[in-house]
Amino acid sequence: MRKSLIGIILLSIVIFGIALPIGFSAQSNTKVITYGETTYNNANYKSVVDDFFKQQAHVDVKSIDSKIITAGEVNKVASTITGKTYTSGQIFSSALVDLSEQGNIKVTVDKSKITTITADMYISALKSAGITHGHVYVTSPVSATGESALAGIMNSYEAATDVKIPEKVKQAANDEIYTEAAIVEKDNVTPEDLTKVVDNVKDTVQKNNITDHKTIVNIINNYTVNNNIKLSNSSIENLATSIGGVQSVQGDVQNYSNKVTNFVSNQSGGFSLDQIFSKLGL
DSSP: OHHHHHHHHHHHHHHHOOOOOTTSOTTSOOEEEEEEHHHHTOHHHHHHHHHHHHHHHOOOGGGSEEEEEOHHHHHHHHTTTTOOOOOTTSOOOEEEEETTSOSSOEEEEOTTTBOSOOHHHHHHHHHHTTOOSSEEEEEOSSOBOOTTHHHHHHHHHHHHHOOOOOHHHHHHHHHHHHHHHHHHHHHOOOHHHHHHHHHHHHHHHHHTTOOOHHHHHHHHHHHHHHTTOOOOHHHHHHHHHHHHHHHHTHHHHHHHHHHHHHHHHHHHHOOOHHHHHHHHTO
16 A cells, blocks of 8 residues: 555656655755845835845845844844834844855845944854854845844744744844844944954853853953953943853754754755655655
8 A cells, every 4th residue: 555655656746746845855945035124115125135135145036935024023022132122114134044055154244234243243143043054145225233133034044944943042142142232332342353252252151061140251351351352341241141041042052953954954855755754644
């Protein structure tokens, strides 16, 4: 019976090209665009953003699935971190996630429009969320700080992989990037120097599984003094809290990262009949 069923399924694939579930076909759509709602609702703004994606990612944006990131979604994240609230006319940042590019995570930022968050800062925050694959493109039709784009980027990864990022992991990654944006604005430290601090401290904390707040503060202090980087005491405290938050969710981060790695592997490896049977409940 099973052999007969295998023959029928194989014949159906060859003759009719039946649609396979996402994750089982190398042709699955692994590109997703998230538009800030202000950008999406303005034809000129959307055109500017689409042109950036076309030029940088060499894609046909009309063929790519898209989602809209609303002020409500951004406020859900930002209000608990910075206390800021945004209106529907203030959500400009947009992102394209391309999971067909395998290997280490890459980020291309439109430096002419994104004024605060750099590619390295996005990479650091994405790694904090367990995202290590693909190429992300971030832009805006007008000048924007860029921190709200992270919510859209993570939303894109969920849509492209059909794997949900745990909420506390999202919160930790968003907290990291919002904290960095605030420090860059307040302390007049360069984004490049701040990224070095964050990456080095996170590496030390993760390697030694450090969760104690005072210990993380001391690690930050030592690094900034040794590298002549000036941060205020309040910024160091906030940064230590953020890094401690990232460390506290490492178990969930690893679990999510493994699921995405499996998804990416399936994209390059095609599908198996056992996977089809499993999906069909056979």
